[in-house]
Amino acid sequence: MTVLEFIRQHPAQAVDVISSEGCGHVTPKRSLALARDRPEGMELLDWTVCHSSFSGGAWHVLAVAPAMEQGPELKLAMA
Numbered sequence: 001m002t003v004l005e006f007i008r009q010h011p012a013q014a015v016d017v018i019s020s021e022g023c024g025h026v027t028p029k030r031s032l033a034l035a036r037d038r039p040e041g042m043e044l045l046d047w048t049v050c051h052s053s054f055s056g057g058a059w060h061v062l063a064v065a066p067a068m069e070q071g072p073e074l075k076l077a078m079a
Contacts, residue, residue, distance in 0.1 A: 003063050004034065004045035006052065011035040014058035019047060020065070 007015055007026060015026040024044060026034065034045070047063040054060070 001049050003047050006049050008035045016060045019063045
């Protein structure tokens with residue numbers, strides 16, 4: 001599930017997103033807006049949710065970057 005899908009399943013609730021890129025806080029008002037629209041320039045919304053918990057009136061989400069497309073297999077050469 002992506003961060004955007006998670007937000008759409010929990011509209012009108014605050015969501016704290018923790019990732020290798022840093023932390024972000026989505027307010028309940030912003031969560032409702034994201035549930036309706038897809039803003040440009042928010043790549044974090046495409047990240048995958050690894051873990052989530054609810055406490056203190058907000059969701060806390062751990063997210064990881066989407067897996068990169070695999071190209072041809074790399075081979076290591078021994079010198």
